[in-house]
Amino acid sequence: MMSFKKLQPYLIAVLIVAGGILVGRIFSSSRAPQQQAAQSKTGRQLSFMRVTNGEVQRVIEISGKASAVQKIDIYAEVSGVFAEALHPFREGSAFRKGDVLLRIDDGVYRNTVQAEKSALLNTLTLLMPDLIIDFPDDAPLWKNYLEQFRLNGPLRSLPPVSNDRVRNYIAARNIYTRYYAVRSMEETLAKYRITAPFEGVVTVSSVNPGMLIRTGQKIGEFAAPGAYELEASVGIGDAQWVHAGDHVVLESDDLDSSVDGVVARLNQSIDDDTQTVGVYIKFSDDRVRDGMYMTADLHVPVGDAVAIPRSLLLGGDGVYALEDSLLTRIPVDVVAVYGSQAIVRSIPDGTTLLAEPVEGVYQGMVVRKDAVLLRDSTTGAR
Template sequence: MLLVALAPPSAHAQADRPATAVIASDAERQTWSDPLEALGTVRADESVTLSATVTEIIRAVHFNDGERVAQGDLLVHLEDLEEQAELAAAQARLVEQRNVLARARDLAERNLGARAELEDARARVQQAQAEIEAAQARLAAHRIHAPFDGVVGLREISPGMLVSPGTALVRLDKLDVVDVDFTVPSRHLGAISRGQTITASTDAYPDRRFSGRVTGIDNRIDPATRSITLRARIDNDDGALRPGQLMQTILERDRREVVAVPESVLLPQGEHQYLFVIDREAMTVERREVEIGERREGWVEVTGGLDPGERLVRHGIQKVRDGDAVRVLDVADEDNPIREILRRHRDALDTERNGP
């Protein structure tokens, strides 16, 4: 009897099948953390409302709405003619008393004057100097200067307005950096420390993310809510963020390096997870079981069975089997989404499915 060795039909079929068109993705090494979400409020790095300390009429206003000012800039000038006159009189008295002191010193050196008269003359000079300093202080109270670089608020005063001690003249905020205060449940206190990274967003800029670091942790827990307040600092060079603005914050805890893959590359079967790894030289696929960990917004942590940089079948996973030859149309990532790849290759894929 003649025996003929026949290959399994599946092997013949597999060898005869053309390479399957797929879209790939690479396993990536990413930095992950355990996020803690909270709502926060923006605060200026430095903030002050400058007020009048005397009763007087505004002589001039030297700022406009929302203007940037530098430390030392004159913002508001109150009428100060009387104070200038007092300063001039004090300066004249100082000149007079210095002349008296010079004469008393000359007489004392020639033993023609009493030592007591010389000491009295020196005391009167010191008194005149003190009067000048007092007059200068009164004059300075009529000129309001910026204590630091910042941005002024809306102007609500005008020349000719009478102000009194405590009257608010201008609000000044330092906004090149801002603080964000937010509260978290006190049960997380053991996992919180200064220097941790936060990511913040606001509805005013839905496509933008702001990064910062925790700079302060309150020393008390709110007994009513059992929460604790944290403060993070965020760069704000362009002035996009304003005091009082609501922010959604994400505090990153337990940062670690992981191997991550897009969720769509996984092929679950019961309690097991599989994916297809592409051999870049042979252009064939290997069905491989992997161990997974946490999930993050379309990504999955792979804790075993895969190395970073390995290429995987992402689109077309249902059309391939272990050992199949594949043809990679492109590698999908954030800048090259699957939709765009399919659009570019639509005609070729239609021909492949339906024939010429």
């Protein structure tokens, strides 16, 4: 028979195992209530918002390049050698209204005009003796015109005639033909001097002194600084909310503050390539330069509406509302969808909407009161 000393190690081992089992059972029994309590709170807390309809500020973001309102391309209407005026025709050169931007050498053509004027003077001189005899009452007017005729000055208008007989008498001597030929040549001669139609700055210069300029050649560009127009475009759906006179906030990476503008007009046709509508924004700022890239925030008020997250839309025309502790799908009128936001109408004031999309919710789902987190809706939108 085995002695007690030999059995002692085995007994100790059995006691240790039995004690461990007992301790484990006691620990398990002490955790059971906590685990049960946690399982009882697995219901998800849902976020809801109470709808209050009002004016929603719809912000439409557009972009484009600033272009001077007063801006012209300068083309040569006559040919000749380019000769600079008093101020050089170079990029950045400023001119007042009426200043000569540039000159084209008109020496040859001016002599041709003088020759035609001399021929007209000769014809008028030959007319006078016969006119004094045949129409003595009209002769003084024509005599005075002849005395004030200047070859180096602009051609004055011919004297009026008292009746058709006098008119035909003068026309038969080729007076009118020569007169209007000279007037036409004087108009052409004036094109050799190009003057500034308004106060502005040369933005592009394509010629140098001594260069031969041909008819129809582009000489440069001339623009008035300060007043600009931004040509942008909006989608067809957004165009219905844009109107002439709407306030616009313009920004640029090159400016330290924003610029206020106004929608001047909208294009009534749609661009075939982009399917957008042109919007033209007018503004004035001395910091802006022609061709500067700018973005604009167009604030459009939408009345009797509310802004909600776009993700709440069900099939594009419905949302979940809480009615008598049940989730119910209600229809909405979607006014605009942009980015992560949507502007909707036709939701009665006081309606409780699901404010955040939650996976697993469904039509008719029961929502406990202690699982509801309620907040008011806002009408601001971007």
